Amino acid sequence: MPVPRVAYMGPARSFSHAAALKLFEDRATLIEARTIPDAIEAAANGDAELAVVPIENSTEGGVNATLDALFELDVTISAELVLEIELCLLARSTNLDQIERVSSHPQPLGQCKHWLRKHLPQAEIVVAPSTTAAAHAALKDPRIAAVGSRLAAELGLLIVRERIQDHAGNATRFVVLGKRVSPSTGHDKTTLVFSTPHERGALRRVLEVFDDEGLNLTRIESRPLRGQLWEYAFFTDLEGHQQDPAVARALDRLRTSGAMVRVLGSYPRAAASSL
DSSP: OOOOEEEEESSTTSHHHHHHHHHHTTSSEEEEESSHHHHHHHHHHTSSSEEEEEEEETTTEEOHHHHHHHHHSOOEEEEEEEEEOOOEEEESOSOGGGOOEEEEOHHHHHHTHHHHHHHOTTSEEEEOSSHHHHHHHHHHOTTEEEEEOHHHHTTTOEEEESOOOSSTTOEEEEEEEESOOOOOOSSEEEEEEEEOOSSTTHHHHHHHHHHHTTOOEEEEEEEEOTTSTTOEEEEEEEESOTTSHHHHHHHHHHHHHTOEEEEEEEEEOOOEEEO
């Protein structure tokens, strides 16, 4: 069986890299992409068979770059991984007084903003394209600390502080994207996006359809529709597979009512895992 090529937002030792390793170990060829949309586009255009990208964090919510790319590109979610994230402060010295700047990707920075405000109030917060890029910056300058994983510390940095995330149980959900469709397992989740006519009661009527069919929505999040002022798409997770009768009926009813509905994938629900 051919080894799949799997794209992820690099560089190596980022959390996306850790998720890809957790999902595929040595059963895939991992390909670095510069950004999340680049990784998803690789899976959409055939440069890779699959992509592993973060879709939401338990503290910071949805990952907008992923949601926007899912809306625009022709890919399907076939699996998920819920990864418990332990954030570390990484630097060349363990002396907090020497740290003038703290760098990381926006999501980890948001996940530990209260800790940083309390323990490093004087430090400038610097946004980096990835946690690994931040770690490389910290390697070059003793005045810079990076927020990242233990994996990033292997570049040659000291772990100054562990578990600096603001909330216990901090987790990020990653999804596997590509052209594959997952069959029903009886323990599934469906992710879809819908939009409604811009009129009174439209969203309520959509939600009533799900309720009528006895479906449990586990997430609903809005994103602006590009080019359509003050109109929104709603990204939704629900329990069940699109082939399940209740889910299929709900989708048919929504489409008949005039709502735009696109299923982004049905796939087995994952339990939390840790690095």
